[in-house]
Amino acid sequence: xxxxxxxxxxxxxxxxxxxxxxxxxxxxxxxxxxxxxxxxxxxxxxxxxxxxxxxxxxxxxxxxxxxxxxxxxxxxxxxxxxxxxxxxxxxxxxxxxxxxxxxxxxxxxxxxxxxxxxxxxxxxxxxxxxxxxxxxxxxxxxxxxxxxxxxxxxxxxxxxxxxxxxxxxxxxxxxxxxxxxxxxxxxxxxxxxxxxxxxxxxxxxxxxxxxxxxxxxxxxxxxxxxxxxxxxxxxxxxxxxxxxxxxxxxxxxxxxxxxxxxxxxxxxxxxxxxxxxxxxxxxxxxxxxxxxxxxxxxxxxxxxxxxxxxxxxxxxxxxxxxxxxxxxxxxxxxxxxxxxxxxxxxxxxxxxxxxxxxxxxxxxxxxxxxxxxxxxxxxx
Numbered sequence: 001x002x003x004x005x006x007x008x009x010x011x012x013x014x015x016x017x018x019x020x021x022x023x024x025x026x027x028x029x030x031x032x033x034x035x036x037x038x039x040x041x042x043x044x045x046x047x048x049x050x051x052x053x054x055x056x057x058x059x060x061x062x063x064x065x066x067x068x069x070x071x072x073x074x075x076x077x078x079x080x081x082x083x084x085x086x087x088x089x090x091x092x093x094x095x096x097x098x099x100x101x102x103x104x105x106x107x108x109x110x111x112x113x114x115x116x117x118x119x120x121x122x123x124x125x126x127x128x129x130x131x132x133x134x135x136x137x138x139x140x141x142x143x144x145x146x147x148x149x150x151x152x153x154x155x156x157x158x159x160x161x162x163x164x165x166x167x168x169x170x171x172x173x174x175x176x177x178x179x180x181x182x183x184x185x186x187x188x189x190x191x192x193x194x195x196x197x198x199x200x201x202x203x204x205x206x207x208x209x210x211x212x213x214x215x216x217x218x219x220x221x222x223x224x225x226x227x228x229x230x231x232x233x234x235x236x237x238x239x240x241x242x243x244x245x246x247x248x249x250x251x252x253x254x255x256x257x258x259x260x261x262x263x264x265x266x267x268x269x270x271x272x273x274x275x276x277x278x279x280x281x282x283x284x285x286x287x288x289x290x291x292x293x294x295x296x297x298x299x300x301x302x303x304x305x306x307x308x309x310x311x312x313x314x315x316x317x318x319x320x321x322x323x324x325x326x327x328x329x330x331x332x333x334x335x336x337x338x339x340x341x342x343x344x345x346x347x348x349x350x351x352x353x354x355x356x357x358x359x360x361x362x363x364x365x366x367x368x369x370x371x372x373x374x375x376x377x378x379x380x
Contacts, residue, residue, distance in 0.1 A: 012062060019060045023106040030133070039130040043118050049228050049260045050076040050099070055113035055129075057091075057098045060106075064333040068094040070284040071113070073359075076228065078118070081254065081261040083275030083292075085268065085307065089329055091284040092264045093149070096230045099262075100146055101128060101136050119143060120227055142172040145221035149233040151213035155205040161216055162201035165189070165223060172224045188219040192249060211242035218249065225257045232264045247274055268311055272296060277365075280304050283329055283340040286359070290366035300362065300373045302345045339371070347372055 044051055057069035069091045076082045084092045097103050098110055115128040121143065131139070148154040156164060165185035166178075173181065182201075189197035192215040205213055214234065221229060231250065235243040247270065254261055263274055271278055271292070278295040280288040280303065288301040299305050309323040327344035330336060339345070342352055351357075351371035359367045360374040368374075 015064060016062055019062070019107075022060055022109070026106050026109060034130065034132045039127050039132070039135070041114070041116050041125050041127045043116055043125045045075065045077075046118070047078055048075045048116075049078045049118050049120075050262070051114070051116040052095070052099070053114040053116065055095070055098060055115060056111045057094055057103065057108065058111050059108050061333075066332045067335055068108075068284055068332060069098060070335070072281070072284070072286050073113075074279045074286060074289055076260050076262055077277070078227075078260055079254075079258055080276040081263055081274050082277045082279060083263045083265060083271035084279045084281060085266060085271055086281035087266060087307075087329070089283075089332075090281040092266075092281055093232055094284075095281075096146065096232055096262065096264055099128060099230065100140055100144065101131070101133075102140075117144065117228070138172070141168060141226075142224045143226055144228045144230065145224070145226040146230040147217055147221045147232065147234045149236055151210065151217045152205065154217050155213060157205050159204075160201070161189075161203055161205065161208075162186075165201070165216070165220055168220050168223045185219075185223070188223050189216070191222070191253070192216075192219045193245070194219075211239075211245070214242070214246055215249070218246070218253070222253055222257065222259075226259060228260050228262065229254070230262045230264070233266075234263075235265075235267070235270065243270075250274070268307065280307070283335065284332065285340065285356075286369065287341065288368045288370075290363075294363070294366040298362075298366070300366075300368045301341075301370045302347045302372075303341050339369075349375065351375065 053073050055069050055072045059066040059068055072091065072095060074082070084095065086092055099115055103109065110129050113129065116125055117128050117139070118125050128136070162182065162185055165188065166181050169176065169181045169184055176184070186197045186201050189200055194200050194212065194215055200208065200212070200216070208216065234250065235246050250261065251274065263271070265271060275292055277291055278289065279286055280295065280301065282303050288295065288304045295304065299308050306323070306325040310325065312322060325344055330340050330343070336342070337355060339352055339356055342348060345352070349372050357369045357371045357374065359369045361367050362373065
């Protein structure tokens, strides 16, 4: 064994030892009884349903620490839809899993920041990062629900649709009888546009098409009238016609129950159609955020500009190739101490060699983390 291999094995042993220490600390924290005063908080803006403030979510692996979410901050106003966009691996889904507190532990852990949730039903605000599991079990599904990316893996293949819907309702509606629960489940299937609701209630997931399964998953997410719906790529596995139907359905249902939506997608067309606000993420950080008009009419960050240029253009000439952002996303185990987009950016200036840029406000709603944009704003 040469010197390099010895050093590598030594480093791996140190990483595993440190990870074991963190796992023990997490296990000890889980056993601790958390008083209410520790997780009660105040919203910065009472009109927000969710406020994510400087969130850090890391995965402690045998090869090093993966900084999946590295200081994310954004808000979800009440009754609005916030679209989170970015290429695969930028941290969109990990952000949603952090809000729901369903990270794969002990590897995945929230290491810093706050997730403030406005509990309208309880007339209080809580910090989801510190909220004990027993309280989270009531919040999860009842006040915050999630539409997962793949409906076939979301639904249990060995239980009927009715049983799975009933379970979701029973967990948060203890006073309802079994008959009332069944009637409510069937009414939810009708609400999402399933014509043969009574028949589908008795079916198994494999007996339904992809679009029907997605509707069932949406019905399950809306069964308890949540205040916040997290939709993680809700139309990825569906054909274009069904996609349009599902998006129309989500929009209508949001208005009916007066809920907010956190829409996670890489489809800019879906964002333009559905969202009120847009958050652009790259390598675990927010690089630009603003209203739909801000992002689509005045994109400022070079990464956002790259995403906009990569959209298909039906007016383009025959044979035109789609634009592709050059280079690769940096390794999340060993992120640089400067702008993560630095090595892929064709608009770098001298300041870009410094530390990661702070978020700069271009207007009341539009913010960007870019030295070039900040310098341009000052000059103007």
